[in-house]
Amino acid sequence: TSPSGGPPVLVLVGPPGSGKSTVGRILAARYGVPFRDTDADVEARAGKPIPDIFVDEGEPHFRALEHEAVAEALAGHHGVLALGGGAVLDPATRRLLAAHRVVFLDVGVHDAVRRVGLDAPRPLLVGNPRARWRELMEQRRPLYTEVARAVVLTDDRTPDQVADAVHEHF
Ligand code: S3P
Numbered sequence: 830t831s832p833s834g835g836p837p838v839l840v841l842v843g844p845p846g847s848g849k850s851t852v853g854r855i856l857a858a859r860y861g862v863p864f865r866d867t868d869a870d871v872e873a874r875a876g877k878p879i880p881d882i883f884v885d886e887g888e889p890h891f892r893a894l895e896h897e898a899v900a901e902a903l904a905g906h907h908g909v910l911a912l913g914g915g916a917v918l919d920p921a922t923r924r925l926l927a928a929h930r931v932v933f934l935d936v937g938v939h940d941a942v943r944r945v946g947l948d949a950p951r952p953l954l955v956g957n958p959r960a961r962w963r964e965l966m967e968q969r970r971p972l973y974t975e976v977a978r979a980v981v982l983t984d985d986r987t988p989d990q991v992a993d994a995v996h997e998h999f
Contacts (some may be wrong), residue, residue: 838862839995840903840926841911842973843934844966845951846941848983848991849911852934855992862908867916870898883952896922903929914965915953917972926976932995933977938962940984 839856841849850866857864868879871894875882882891896919902910903925916922936944942958945951954961974980979998983991 838907838930839909839999840929840931841909841934841995842917842926842931842976843914843983844936844941844962844969844973845914845954846944846962847914847934847936848944848988849914849934851988852983852991852995853909853911855988856995857909859992859996860909863906864909864911865902865906866911867895867898867902868911868913870902871895871913874898878949880950880952888953892919895919900925914951915969917969917976923972923976930999931977931979932998933973933980934983934991934995935973935980936983938966941966 838860839853841853843849850868853866854864871882871891872878874894874897875886877885879891882894892915895913895916899912899916899919899922912922917926938959941962945954945958945962953965979995981991981994981998986994
């Protein structure tokens with residue numbers, strides 16, 4: 830159960846390529862609880878993929894949808910929740926997270942870019958993914974740290990090893 834007495838059990842934050850969705854699914858399966866991903870919730874709300882939301886409506890609109898999705902998931906989802914990498918940019922979202930068991934999955938640029946290269950496109954990494962990723966992380970590291978109760982390093986670890994490390998914190 831979460832410390833607030835309500836949902837969710839565990840919230841994962843971190844930059845693209847930190848493994849939030851992969852590790853979140855593993856933890857949810859181990860705990861026998863549902864897994865939810867706010868990127869998927871935003872896509873469902875918008876009725877289109879994230880890159881299309883960025884192109885058609887722009888990042889501010891995406892962030893507004895994301896805040897609504899996070900607020901709804903934090904209020905109503907009992908399980909493991911993975912947030913989009915930029916969700917912590919929103920101060921209102923950070924305030925909501927204060928009541929929850931939040932883990933920051935930390936990662937260096939090398940592993941992160943390798944992992945996102947295998948996955949869905951991220952509009953904010955287009956062009957020079959390494960440089961863009963570094964900029965994002967520089968801006969956000971303090972925010973991930975602010976909202977997290979625990980930090981787990983994911984470099985050179987398999988998703989199962991990261992899940993073990995997250996579990997050991999609680
Ligand atoms: C974003 C990260 C993505 C997705 C969107 C914006 C970001 O989620 O929400 O492309 O601002 O870092 P992941 O962290 O799951 O890649």
